[in-house]
Amino acid sequence: MNSQNKFSTLSLLYFVWQNKRVITLSTLFGLVVGYGYIHYSTPIYETSVVVTAATEGDIAPLNLGRSWARLSPLKPFTAKDVYLTFSTILLSDAAKEAFFKQFYLSHPLTKEEFNTPETIALYRQFLRNFMIVEGKKSFSDRFAKFTIALRGENPQELVTKLQNFLTVLNQQTFENLSEIINKQKAVLISTLEHQLTAEQATAQQKIRDQIQSLEHQLRDLQAYEDDPFTPQQDGPAWIEVKIDNLRAQLKHGANTPKIRELQGQVRYYQNLTIDAQKTIVFHIDGAIKTPVVPVLPQPRLTLMVGATSGFLLGILLILFQLAWRKERSLIKPLFEQPA
Template sequence: MASTPTTTQEANEIDLIELVAALWAQKLLIISLALAVVLAAAMYAFFSKPVYEARVYLQSPTLNGIADFNYGRTSGAELTPFTIKDVYEVFTRNLQSESLRRTFFNEVYLPSLPASERGGSQDVLYANFLRTLTIGLPSKEQPDRYSVIVQGENPAQVADWVKAFAARAGVAAKKEMISNATREAEVRARNLDQQISTLQETESRIRQDSITRLREALAIAEAIGLQNPPIISGNLSVELSAGMDGQLTYMRGSRALKAEIKNLEARKSDDPFIGQLRALQIKQSFYTDLQVNPDTVSVYRQDGPIEQPDRPIKPQKGLIMLLGLILGGVLGLIIALVRYFVGSGKDRF
């Protein structure tokens, strides 16, 4: 005879009540397992070495901080001034560079390890270092703010490492910026030197050409016996005097021509006769001597102080014990259910 739905429902209710009763009967087992796991979790939480975290936030420099980078860099000087973005991009590139990480790993991280650990695999040690020191990238809310984060067991050490890493990135960026500025100034000074040399060579050739023309005029004056310029009165004298160049240069007379040739040949320097020379030399001297003092410039700005952490971020004792309690209770229920079904001869839950 088929069972009715009412009979099936009553059987299910009886099985559930029986199951609850069986679990209640094994409450000491469940509680014991839960307490054992909680105790193990507590021992792990209290005996694990604490991990501290220090971080520093870094932002772009101010206009005042980059002012000395732009000393002598004007549109008139043909050198484009650096912007805050230009300088900060150099810093952030150095901050995230692999070379800076490797240098810090070799010079700071490795010496801090015990001698027994230092001899291990360098790849493994470097992977551990990358987990110890991380670079926080900008967010949408603050698109120009980076951060340096260091985790470790020594609170004073992590604070020092954060400060040292940011400072090293700043020093590297300053060197690169100063090198860029100095290099451009050197190129500008070299261009000016080339212009000066060209003007000096041109003036020297002009002087030699003048001597050649004067010698030819002297030969004509001596050929006709003209020692002094002719004396002519009236307006014709003015016109003739003004036109004593070119083919009429011999009209100056042999005495004047000899004196002028002697003076040109004895000239030690043509510099005083070059109109633009002094202005170019002043510019060249400025760019040759241009130096940027690293103490007067900055490539980043620290947002807030670097404080030594006084509370570890790991282990989180309360959370670990709570998870231990939950895990212990679940484990106790599973074992109690297995014992119940095995004891009652049932094959399924």
């Protein structure tokens, strides 16, 4: 390549220095554009909250009718069980969608309203402004913490909306746990009812056997009704009273300690309810504060980007000018190398 067609570095720097006004003006232009962006753009605020796992004491209402005892039909929930349910719902799309439909806009949305193109676009914008970050567990932490952040233009509305999301999160977590409890209760009640039916059938059969035995005994005694040596309490009249009592018991249902125990268990689990107001499925670490300083735009970063962009624009203008002048051979002597 011909050396005469190359731009030496020193010559290029000299040419840039000659056009330093262009770089200065373009840098100032970038600063003005950055300042205008800061001044005229809508400030974006961000509020956040940290949520942590519930403790064993918090979930005690969920464990009514449950025990670690060997004969207990239902084992208790642990803090890990509740945490896994809570974290799964927190990271799911269902909780975000339910919050958006119920609270994010000015009015709750129906299924038809949510499926419109305009609403779907708003939902995607909401997802860009909504963040959930799982924190790293320290050595002393059993479970990870989550930071939930929401961005928007109105600081007061952000606090209310984030509180509403926590309400949705609490509601869906409790409903999910309640569904698990109800399914377990249904299976347990069905098992107890089968045991009760079998126990009642066994007890009734025992009563029938007793009645049959007494009837045989009655017939035998009636043959010796005039025997003066037959005890009064073992006479036909006494046996008939026993038979009548057993038949009445058979008519109204057998009643044994085991049957009463099973009936009590069935009634207990049928009437067992969990109080949502007394159940805590996660903790809020600190209060939700109203943001004061906007996170966007960032003045320093914006001005720095504007100045840098203006400076680079000035360099490009100079290079274009240099290429244009070289094309017309107006600055060729400037770049000629001495022999």
